[in-house]
Amino acid sequence: MSVRFDGQVAIVTGAGNGLGRSHALELARRGAKVVVNDLGGARDGSGASLSAAEQVVAEIEGFGGEAIANGANVTDYTEVENMVGSAVERWGRVDILVNNAGILRDKSFAKMDLDDFKQVMDVHLMGSVNCTKAVWELMRKQNYGRIAMTTSSSGLYGNFGQSNYGAAKMALVGLMNTLCLEGEKYGIKVNCLSPTARTRMTEDIIPDPRVLDLMTPESVTAGLLALVAEDAPNRFILGAGAGAFACARIVETGGVYLSPQQQTPEAVQAQMESIADGGDQKEIYGGLNQTVKFVQKAAHALDVELN
Incomplete structure (x- = not known):
């Protein structure tokens, strides 16, 4: 049976580029109406522009899908609430939330400024908290919801120079572990995706083009869609990259x-x-x-x- 999302509404944060763009496009190809959220900033979170999100919306509309662009900053709860409100006003519901937005500010812990630590925590952790909180009551009333957190091997296993990023990404596993318990009786399932792919976040870390050619965002998106499908698992940490998939467990x-x-x-x-x-x-x-x-x-x- 094919995985379809006809009649469902999805919000994908950080969807202007990379993995988020791939997630949004494939959800739309499979029938979902998509809110393409992207602040439009650089990898470190600076700057803002709606153009990237609008380009993804144009692609979706080009193959007959439905989408709207949104530039909400996920660290601002009022903006996030307005984003969810615009989805409900347009389509009446929200079935899927993909918490994908993120930034990088890598340095060794000894050299890292605390503001850089806090900012990365705020975008990855509190950004996911804000978006999840904004859809939670709606999903409870619907008695249906699918939420994907984006964790990382840097959180699960550690990575030099990424104490801020790793701490935020592991915190999302803890968030999932509690939300899956609280949401289960309301038909809400919460999972974590641990991706590795060729994106602007990794292009400087993995310079070998032969390796990057294997690490397509689309291969990771296949796993993401499995985590937000109607028959998705619950409390699952799915590692995905270069066409390989694995389950991480604590x-x-x-x-x-x-x-x-x-x-x-x-x-x-x-x-x-x-x-x-x-x-x-x-x-x-x-x-x-x-x-x-x-x-x-x-x-x-x-x-x-x-x-």
Whole structure:
């Protein structure tokens, strides 16, 4: 069965170039009406122009799709609310939100100005928070919504010179982990895309044209559309790049229990190998379940019966 979005309305932030442009075009080709949001700034977030978004809208209209351009700054909640309002006024609903807008201000942590750290956090994290908040109640009332956060391997695994970017991108995983719980009963699914592609954000980092030729935005978009489709998963971190796809997971080992007499840093150090043993590691769904696991482990060791 083909993936279609007929009758659905999508908002894609940062959609004037690169991945966002690719996402917006393919959503429109598959039937969605699209709000093409782009502030039109440089990679570091400076400047503003609606021309990039308008060009994408023209492309969509050129193949018979419907789209509107929007220049809202995702860090300004009032502008974001107005963007969502314009989509509802035009089409009556919002079904899909793709949080893609982002900037780069790379430097080693020792050399990084705190304003550059805050600005990157504000665009990636608070920009996604603002857009999600602006559609959340609407999606709850509709009893349907699909939201994609854009995380990164820099957040999941680290990358030199990107402490600000990595911190913001990992924060989006935490945001997803809670929103998927809160939205589930309202038909809202929240996932994360961890992309790598040939865009203006990566062209200076990966100079080899042979590698860049493999890293098409379109290959990543295939994964994005799977995350916002009607039968999408929930709480899924999808890595995508150069036509390859993988699932990233946060897992926790089974761990060990130490008696009160053993609960010392020396004993913890001595047990590090056992603590790190991944033989029975698993994903934990919801933070409270970690507490339940720890208490059950302690109760079992102490032969205490829990109700």
